[in-house]
Amino acid sequence: MRENEGEAVLNVIGDGRARQVLFATRQEPCSAKEISDRTGISLPTVYRRLEELREYDLIRSEMRAAADGNHYEVFTCNFDETRVSLEDEGYDVVVERREDITERFVELWDDLAGEP
Template sequence: MSGNTKTLADPVSVLDSLGDEYSARILSALTDEEMSAKRISEELGIPIATVYRRIEDLDEAGLIEFEGKALTQDDKRVKVYRSYVDELRIQFEPDEPQVEMKRYSEAQRSIDEAWKRIKR
């Protein structure tokens, strides 16, 4: 990996958060677009309490980000999340695993942000 790659400080928490089927599905869904916990629950068929726990784990591991708040159709403000992870590389070293994360380029992120503003 090169470019926008960093070695994560706590590889064990990354592996713990990805060791769950729901977390992997949530991470994949948030790669395409930002979503609220409720929308994740509805679209992926995951219980809402589980979604909130997995979001917390993924956020603490640095795999997703709080993007802000969005208005629902009911005019309620809800937190939305997004992942900019493009690739994860795991290397199992003798002492402990190493996890490198490659993020979308700043150019791609800028394009995503512009598109998000246009859609609103």
């Protein structure tokens, strides 16, 4: 993690609205409008929190096509937990993110290919 990134992540997830956005997107992908409807947070605030969460890869997004042919963005939580440990020089922050199933398959394949 980059220097001061751990503190920045703690500040982001320390915000109650950011946590509401993460919780709203934990089970299934949601549009910003759906997040706003579920949480009662204004749409502009939802977009600000999404940008902050995306900056630290705590949320992922993808484009979807609507029935009318328009495209819209949906967001999915990419955050599982944060661990903070005290060190001699200060503290260390470890952020556990969800693994993408494709990434897990590639890692498994690489591990299998590397064995004799």
